[in-house]
Amino acid sequence: MKTLFVSYRVTDLDRSLGFYTAVGYAELGRVNADHGSHLVLLHFPGEPAASLELVHRPADGRVDVGSGFDHLAIQVETLDTTLERLTEAGLEPEPVQYPGGPHGPKTSWLTDPDGYRIELVEWPSGHADGITAADFS
Structure with missing residues (x-):
């Protein structure tokens, strides 16, 4: 599956x-x-x-985002470049965060017109695409 x-x-x-x-x-x-x-x-x-x-x-009327859905995560090649492009397109990404510390992924958040949250993720060099079992060892 x-x-x-x-x-x-x-x-x-x-x-x-x-x-x-x-x-x-x-x-x-x-x-x-x-x-x-x-x-x-x-x-x-x-x-x-x-x-x-x-x-x-x-x-069905307006969307109510408070139904339990949390967010969509999108992997990006270079977060700084992506944020610059999104800002130029008129979107408002949040500041860069380092949720795993300085050697972990770089992230930023974006909210769509209905209020859905999107996490943009740049993995550190050498990290596999996506979260794998290795991230929990």
């Missing part, structure tokens, strides 16, 4: 698409469903498959 993608319900599809394309996602495909609903599948360039789905159901 493997995780296919994360799916978010969004209040304003155009606003959310603008935000996520500024982050770096590209639209992979779209499904128009009943009653004006839309599913938009996104991926980062270079990813072969979707990694994020935006679900827009206007009939």
Whole structure:
């Protein structure tokens, strides 16, 4: 088994698409469903498959983010460069943090238009992609 993608319900599809394309996602495909609903599948360039789905159901009203979802983590190559690009695109990333100390990952947080939190992570040199069992030894 493997995780296919994360799916978010969004209040304003155009606003959310603008935000996520500024982050770096590209639209992979779209499904128009009943009653004006839309599913938009996104991926980062270079990813072969979707990694994020935006679900827009206007009939359901505004999104309430307080449903238990915590955050989405995105690995970046160079955090400083990413933060500069996001700021130039009009987004407001938070200051860099070092949650694992000076030799651990560098992180920054970003909040999407509906209030979903995104953690941007730059791993230290030599670290595997993602969190692995080695991080808990």
